[in-house]
Amino acid sequence: MERILLCLAHMSGKEQDFIKEAFDTNWVVPMGPNVTGFEHDLEEFVNRREGKEALDKKVVCLSAGTAAVHLALIACGVGAGDEVLVQSFTFCASSHPITYLGATPVFIDSEKDSWNMDPELLEEAIKDRIAKTGRKPKAIIPVALYGMPYQIDKIMEIARRYEIPVIEDGAEGFGSNFNGQALGTFGEYGVLSFNGNKMITTSGGGALICPDTDKAREILWYATQARESYPYYQHEAIGYNYRMSNICAGIGRGQMTIVDEHIAHHRHVQALYEELLKDVEGIEMHCNPGAEYDSNFWLCTATLDPSLRIKGQENAYKQVITGAVGGAAGVTHAACTAVTDCQPNDNVEALRMALDAANIESRPLWKPMHKQPVYRNAPAYVNGVSEELFATGICLPAGPWVTDDHVRYIVDKIKESIQ
Ligand SMILES: *Cc1c(COP(=O)(O)O)cnc(C)c1O
Secondary structure: OOOEOOOOOOOOOOHHHHHHHHHHOOOOEOEOHHHHHHHHHHHHHHHOEOOOOOOOOEEEEEOOHHHHHHHHHHHOOOOOOOEEEEEOOOOHHHOHHHHHOOOEEEEEOEOOOOOOEOHHHHHHHHHHHHHHHOOOOOEEEOEOHHHOOOOHHHHHHHHHHHOOOEEEEOOOOOOOEEOOEEOOOOOOEEEEEOOOOOOOOOOOOEEEEEOOHHHHHHHHHHHEOOOOOOOOOOOOOOOOEOEOOHHHHHHHHHHHOOHHHHHHHHHHHHHHHHHHHOOOOOEEEOOOOOOOEEOOOOOEEEEEOOOOOEOOHHHOOOOOOOOOHHHOOOOOOOOOOOOOOOOOOHHHHHHHHHHHHOOEOOEEOOOOHHHOHHHOOOOEEOOOHHHHHHHHEEEEOOOOOOOHHHHHHHHHHHHHHEO
């Protein structure tokens, strides 16, 4: 059997038609009809609401989700010396752009229900930062981890009360809803990613959901080197080369023809895992924690009780790993130790190895940013939740390539691995 991957891009077949059109009409540049068309498709998708009038948000396509975070921070006025509150339990692209700007990330731990930003800790952090620095943090970045919406109503209420803009990191949450409204449309800005392993792909790319046309134009201006209107290149601000290419946008337009099917399939795979694992003691699937939540289940995730014994767990972490998780593109530095002071439990690593031997890709959850050596000096407001989830959690394959038979095979292998 071919290897079952965590989440692999799936083409509709229409992508090549849009790309061919770009070549035929000589739009092989970072603008053009595919970019405009893709933005239009995305606007239609994120603005629709269940039983309510559609929203009127604008979308700007960019070269990456990371670029979208970066430009949203700039638009919120973040600069050197500022602080930004960001969910600690996330992929590094939520927080790295804060440091690009010379600002400081202040990490906020998670709550147990959605695994995302804890509203109580958020408010505690806001008060404490004001007391300690005399200034308000400039923005709040909650994340929809693995697609699961965060406690949007509570976080937005706090943000409104303290008048701090919210940048929603919906990079993993494209197609997720909260009370029938698309993730990424609740805050001032919403980040989307179309990297190769996300809900839809443009091979690499991202977008920023903006509140109105003026804000969208400002983002577009920064994304195209911030030029003034003179007959020559005149610059009064620092800009970036972050626009999406018309070729990549062609892939995106093709993907939008099957996005609803893809999302439905992710949810179907999740439901099957939930059904097949419900009687397995010591393993718990991460499910929608309430009726308001409607995750896209970008990846299906589970936690292992620390007392669950997995065959071979006494051999976990005996070898230094070469390479990196996630089939990371580019290079990784060679690890000099087999262990760090914060890592998944031995039973989780043993299950990962057992699944790997059965040709199934799995992966630990994101390692909290406040435990990353590079952020050792950043302030953090913690409650132990993300560290415990990191110690006990695992990501299982999801997405359009994963069939019902695959899920049954994966669950069988999980059961076989239990001692
Ligand atoms: C993927 C991801 C991003 C960034 O997206 P890229 O398109 O890869 O730059 C940002 N935040 C989170 C939580 C992500 O998973």
